Amino acid sequence: MIRLTVNKQNVEVEEGTKLLSAVEKTGAKVPTLCHHKALTPYGACRLCVVEVHAPGRPPSLHASCSYPALDGIDVLTDTDRVKRARRVVAELLLARCPDSEVIRRIAAEQGVTEPRIRSKNDDCVYCGLCVRMCEERMGRSAIGFSGRGPRKKLESPFGKHNEKCWTCGACNFVCPVGKKVSVLASGGVPIPILNEYNFNLDARPAVSILYPQAVPNKPVIDKETCLRLNHEVCGICEAVCEAKAIDYKKEDERVTLDIGAVILSPGFEPFDPRIKDELGYGRYPNVLTSLEFERILSASGPFSGKVQRPADRKVPERIAFIQCVGSRDNERDYCSSVCCMYATKEAIIAKEHAGEDLSCDIFFMDIRAYSKGFEAYFESAKKHGVNYIRCRVASIEEIPETKNLKIHYLTEDDRKVSREYDLVVLSVGMQPPKNVDGMAKTLGVELNEFHFCKTSVFHPVDSSRDGIYVAGPFTEPKDIPETVMQASASASKVLSLLHDVKGSLIRPKEYPPETDIEGQDPRVGVFVCHCGTNIAGVVNVPEVVEYARTLPGVVYAENNLYTCSNDAQERIKEKIREHRLNRILVASCTPRTHEPLFRNTIREAGLNSYLFEMANIRDQCSWVHMHEAGRATRKAKDLVRIADAKAVMLEPLQKGSVAVNKAALVIGGGLAGMTSALELAEQGFDVHLVERENELGGNLRRIRYLLNGENPREELKTLIGKLEGNARIRIHKGANIVSIGGSIGNFKTKITTGGEEKEFDHGVVIVATGAKEYKPEEYLYGRDERVMTQLELEERLTQEGARLLEGGKGRSKTVVMIQCVGSRDEKRPYCSRLCCPEAVKNALKIKELSPDTHVYVLYRDIRTYGFRESYYSKARRGGVAFVRFDETAKPEVLGNGDGLRVKVHDRILDMMLDIPADLVVLSAGTVPHEDGKAIAQLLKVPLNQDGFFLEAHMKLRPVDFATDGVFLCGLAHSPKSAEESIIQAGGASARAGGILSKDSLELEANISHVVDEQCDGCAYCVEPCPYQAVTLIEYAWLNGVKKTVDINESLCKGCGTCMATCPKGGVYIKGFKLEQIGAQIEAALQALP
């Protein structure tokens, strides 16, 4: 070992180490240029000079990169002599390459901005990095120096392009002044490795982290392109990796697992629009797919979220979206279900990113905003100025000079128009995954006619092979919430199948013991998140970090690209240890989504997880102040200061726990309720199924046949049979719920059934209260018996059959169906989703029973999403006529004389059609059940403005309520088909089963705490508590009776109502003490310096 001092600090290094490494070990900084960790020292630039004091020798200057560390020497890195020498070096470098950004920066660091000597304007600094790289690492020697002194020149052997160079680009990559050395060597520039994650819109290295949120968040080596793996050269990453984490010898492993069940979720393949030559994708650079555009819009995408054209980076002024690319044509007779909404979303986001002046036109045939909240989103997009044009675009033409694109289209009244766009986005549809046929064969599962996985309406997560379940777009194109529901539903199936071995592979997580911080001064660590450009695009993050360093108690602050990423968690833990931090403050997004993650992180570092505070500088700052960067930065600082005021006062808290009652209450005995009851029972839990009517089945009892020909009556009978035969299920028919008390794990419910009152305990609740068909008031309904709803028609078609349709004397009858009755209007603005498939189903039934009967369907948008589209095609092929009307011109039903007449304005023909009708069928919408309100109050869960239950998160938590232990499925959530109800019911059972599987539950720590000394038992807080968690108690104390209150910890939600009502400071919420909140308010009122 060699011992020396650097700036008077003792250092120990191994023999053979260069001075530079020894210096760096002490944390001292020395500028370098020609130095590279993976290359031999060169000592060419002399920028890294240090002063060496060797015993018995005069002090001398040496290049630290090449001078060896010697025993007993003293090294000084920052003397005036050193600085002077570096300044001269910097001046010479700057004189040689005054145009180089890197050299200018290096010179500026040494205090040189203008050299005193004449500039050479060279494009090479003679650092030799490229030469060494090519020789040492690539083994090619395709470039070198010729001549000496003033005649020294970087060139290839004999000054000719040579075949030794394989244009790997390492020389270009390492050159500090940005010279294209490879051009000199072989005349070529390397072909970039395209970044698949950004759909090849930008390039990536051969070793990279694939995307910012990758799990695990580690770089991987691309086996295809890595030079080390393919040619045994390079190996730079191994040389520079401090952690010595690179292992080129790693091989693929073949792993064999013993498993009891398989869930298939291979996803989908986006349609390749190259097949549709007329749209020009692949030929015109400014025609993109929607997924490519999605990446462009993303903060972590190729242009950091700026809306730009890929080829020339021009900011577009007009964007066109073209719908149904690879959907709804004769080869793909299905609708991809998601494109209408994602195009709408992309248009809105593009306008947000690029400004309101960006014009977005969406070319569509029918807007399929059929799911919960979609119609409202579509309406809001129109208000945002997104322009919808009803036309299928036949072809796109490029204007060669501008690379703009011309779209010819047909207006609704048949006029040909053309418009020019800067960018065209093709809304590509979903296709089955690549090689799906081979995969299906390997797995032994059947595919349907569209090559998606075959399932059935009543078994929507079962593949054709036992024990193999499916989820996601692999069964049918679908969006996020439905994928999440189906994933949970397949999990429920697995839970049932494997319930004997459930939990046997779980290894409980082990945490280090908690550090005792009692008596320590606060040492706050602040982590400010860029969130890609979500925050950093508006707020000046480094400035916020700088400011955070000045705040009381803060001993460390830094910024991260994504503070929630895996590597950032490691960093937080490292900094906690390094700086002995005892409070952590993260300034990023919302605690609702990310607090648990950070709490877990600091717990892993040994801190109590409540020593954590969060400032929301995204949702509450950068998102809402998008256009006021300066003021947003000030506000971010305010928010951080306020959070810090509380952070310094945080105390460690402990969670309580509560035992779980392993039974479930399912409210509603319709298809969804029955399914979830059965699934839970099959998972091994007791279920109370409560139905208000005297019979199970709900709306399913009124469904006589399905689009695909399955028989719902049979299935209903089987299902009821299974329920009644299951010993774990207690069915309470004709029942009313009187009260539901308690909370997750321990509910107590009182019901009345047949005049009798019953009470039972359960750990979870599933709400499946259903919905019903709207009873129309319009179109002569109820005043003319020939006007009926779709469900009424279905019943009559089943009972009367073809008799209903017989015209007599060779005359054919005409049936007119009217869509959107009680849907998509002012009173009920949502789409009822079921009615379009229902109308198509009944129209096909009519044509099946009596092919001569004429059927007209008057619609606004036909929303036969997914595979329902093929039945819409079938109906048209069968002669069902479809007439579109506008919401501003609803049809009119007239009932004078013998026949009915329906008048409707056809937009394409601009004619008022007067249709003689024998039957008018109204596609009445779905409306929530009136009982919903009462149930919502009993459970304290919210309804949305349409009266349907509101889930915890529209996309990611579609079966949960924000209230723990309460779940949702079926029509009570939103209108949906039998298949979708079954899926959601399965999803709810999986989520509920997750809770019931546990023996006890951890409780929140941020709950009410009584300060007995200050409580005088006035009981002001008892009544206002919304969770009935507070009770007045008395106990004997000092020969008297002391009154005080007691908190039920499993009921308390920590809402703080008690604390607000208490006049004496006798009760507080842990983590929200009066002084903590007071400090925050004071901090909020402080002015920024």
Next chain:
Amino acid sequence: MNRPLSACREIRVHPSLSGEVRNFGKFGEVCYSCGTCTLTCDLTTDATPFPRRPVQFAVLGLKEPLLESLEPWLCHDCGDCSEKCPQQAGPRESMATLRRYLTAQYDWTGLSAKIFTSRGWAIGAPVFAGFLVVLLAAVYHILYAGMPIEEIVATSMGLEHMFGKITWFTLAVIFIPLAVLLSNAARMHRFTMGRGKAAGIPLSVYLSEAGVALRYAFTQDRIAKCPGESFKSRRVKHSALFAGGLLMFVLLAFFLRFFQTDAIHPIYHPQRWLGYIATVLLVYGSADILAGRIRKKEEIHKHSEFCDYSLPVLILASAATGIAVHVFRYSGLAFAAHYAYLVHLVVSVPILVVELPFGKLSHMAYRPLAVYLQAVKDKAVSLQVGEETREAA
């Protein structure tokens, strides 16, 4: 569309219409009205959008507007729409079917509807006409001329004897169908121009646009607007066919005596060289169409109905027998010539009495007429617009 709804035309719907139309051939009801067809068509204008509009008339049962529309005749069958149609609904075939439907509607006798909707009638009618020719010849000789049976055979079916008197028969065969065709054309005019704004168009406008009809009939200029190289040559071929047919018709109608004779004409005689030209044009045109329909290479020839085959076959057969008569006559084989002439009549008469007034050949009249009437309409509209702007000024 800023017009109030009350101002738009109210149409009584005939729900059975689409079923009726479907009897006339392939009809793409699977259409979801996306408009790709109209968008791809180079012949449509904002005033006459097709195929979507007329197809929708039929799909929805709007009989009146369908009868009024000239659009089906303005289409020249390039088939681009059928190629691009995302539903493969075959708009080109639908337009052809609409033309057959309209032909039947124009025809007051009702025969056209029978021929287009029933294979039995489509075959039976020309066969019956041919049979009548033979019967007429026999009846003439036995009853009118009083010839014994053996003499009929000896005088080659008696045609030789009949030649002098056959002129009136032939003229009847030519002019009666022509009269029916003209009366149907008059009905077409009434349907399409008889109501609405088109009703009051003054005669001067009709006269001013007469040139359009002639130019179209002889040059088929609209076909040139169809895309693709094949349509350049198709225009020439179709013009040739039209010219050949018309020439032959005029020769037969007005110079019949040059044909119905045993006289030998010198080569410079108009009967000979005009006849040769007409024959060559007819044979070339028909053979080309028939070959195309059998090869099914181009979109236009991919989907053919019975009448699309029967017409060129009849014309080719007629030409072949005509050529045979000619060759026999000039070779001095009188008997053979006379027998061949009988066969020629059996084949040719159905073209004139069935195909021309009731069958596919009627489009020879309807298409130019439709182009002409549309030109008249367009002219009237432009005049009206001009007047309105003047008034406004």
